[in-house]
Every structure is written in C-alpha cells, then in structure tokens.
Amino acid sequence: MRVVFMGTPDFSVPTLQALIDSPYEVVGVFTQPDRPKGRGGKVQMSPVKELALKHDIPVFQPLKMRLDGLEPLRELKPDICVTAAFGQILSQDVLDVPPMGTVNVHASLLPRHRGAAPIQWAILSGDATAGVTTMYSDKGIDTGDMLLKCETPVLPEDTAGTLSDKLAQMGAELLIDTLRQIEAGTCPREKQDEAQSTYDPKIEKEMGLLNFEEGTEKCLNRVRAMSPWPCAYAQLGEGVLKVWRAKAAEGCANAIPGTVLKADRKLGLIVATADGAMELCEIQAPNAKRMDAKAFLLGHAIEEGKLLSEVRI
C-alpha cells in the first residue's frame, strides 16, 4: 500500500517511524517549510524532515498544500494519506487524492479537544484521562469519523511534554493498527457526537501567565500544560519569573493571592493563591537558566510578605 505521510513536529516522528518500520510503502513525506528558528535566526528543518531524509524518502514542503502541494501529491499516487500534527488544513482537493482517504492521528479522545493543542488543553482542563484517536479527515477541523482510540491516565507529574511523548508513541501503534483494520475491512467507524465536542484554540505565549486569583489546582494545571512551551510565568518586578514545576503548599488564611508567603532557602518559594498556596519548585529568572527555587534563593533575596509582582531582585 502506497502511503504519503504528513507531519511536522516531534509528535509526528514516532508515527512516521512506525510506518517506515511497517510493510507499508512510504512514498513521500509532506512537512512544513524550513523556517528560521532559535537564536541567530538559523533555518531549521522539522523533525519529520530529518527522519525522512535519513531514510531517503522524498520530502515536499509546500507553503500551502492546496496550491503548490496538490500536484506533487497527485504524482505520488498514494492509496492512503496519514497525517499527524502536520500543521496545515487540508482542502477537499487534497483529501480527494488518496482513494482510501486520509487518516489523522489526533492526540485527544475525540470529540473532546479538537484543534491544534489537544494535549495542553487536556491538562489545562484537568482531564483525568487523555488519549489518541485515529480518524478520517474531512473538510472540518478534526471533525471526521473516528476509527480507533487509546486512552492513558494523566498523571499528576505529567506535563504537556511528557504526555505528548507518551501519546506520540501510542498514536504510532494505534495508526498501524488502524491501517491493518482498514485493509482487512474490520475497522470500526463512528461519527463524532457534536454535542460532546469542544474546539480549543492553539496555545499563545500569553497563556503562560499565572493568575494566582485562580485556585491552586488551576495554577498547577497551567504550569504543567505550558511546559515545555511556552512555560508558565508570573510577573516578578520588571521581568517575569518562569515556573517550570510547582506543587500545592499550605496556605495562609487572609493572604492576597500572589503574596510571597515564604522565600526561604530551606523552605522554598511559596506564593498564596485564591484558595491556598503553591510552592514554585523549579523557576527561571530573566536571562538565567532554570533552576531549583531553593538554589535560586541562595544567591537572590526575595522579600516575604510582598506581592510577587512587586518584588525587586
């Protein structure tokens, strides 16, 4: 079976790898164009492109799939297309190319968390379980018929990063299963229940801002959901204090949310929230690298009793 794969970030890599290792023939890979990234503005290729090149698979990087991607795709004559976090919306022209359709690997238990950032939203929403769904792509965004599903609990220590790694792996296996069952004609197919569906926007940097007026649990979820990108942060004087890891702590009855309750090299850095307090365990000051808050306090004094946003360092 001739398969064309479309994907871009790390999440897509295990699925492509699984296809390469499978009996299916990966005849081409579509991925986002190389873009300037990181310090110095050097252009970098996507993780998917790196893997594809390593296996001498033809790589295509159309700016817009429906424009300059359509012809190359037709020429590849795929039986089926597989997408996983490709990053482009496929128009009907594109979906019409493979006779067996386009199967998408989506990192949520659909119909919950449609959209580009399902993993972050699962954590942000406090979901107890997350998962992967394979589905046929249609014209809408993650609205197509569902095929197979796989669940996993969201652990208290999970971040978007760790959960994404797990789901990527699960998704890869699930996809191979799905293709097998499609070939065998045994794959279940189920419409999504629109009433249960949620569509979540993509993550913006500003969504990392911690609001201590929210309860401890919501703040902790935000810390986990925004790691490793964009990373949760709190206002600290002129700059921002990134918060990589945090946990619940004992509060103080009438403290204003955002108050520094403790800033002690033994006890750590503890900030009041609306319904308690949270310890900022691993932090990162401007221009500094991430470190244990207790280590940070060895070299920096933070005044207890002030609002974190008014502290000078």
Added chain:
RNA sequence: CGCGGGGUAGAGCAGUUUGGUAGCUCGUCGGGCUCAUAACCCGGAGGUCGUGGGUUCAAGUCCCACCCCCGCAA
C-alpha cells in the same frame, strides 16, 4: 551577520566601572551544644575566575579571538 544577558569552589551569587592577598549564602568533612532540629557554636577541605593570545611590575578585572549556556524576537 536579528536584539540582549551570562560563564568565579559541589550549588546559587557578589567582586569587573576605578588592575594590587578569592568573597557571600548553602552544601560537604571534622568537632561541640541540645530531649530535639529546617536550630546554634567552633574548625577544615575545596578555585588553572569558560578557552587561547595580548597589554602590564602586577589581570577575575583592560584589549583581541574563540567555545559554551540563557532570555527576547521570529
């Protein structure tokens, strides 16, 4: 050549402007005190100050080059 910050003991920082004995907090090791310690007291070890050149009687500090780390912007 996108903009900026940084590399000093195991950790986190000061010292660099104005060159002149390597400093703080913590950890660590040894000793003491205490019913007890996230407590306190005494003592010790631990540094080619990122790398290589240069200037100087003298460089962590000034000059040049390079390496590595980080933030912003994309």
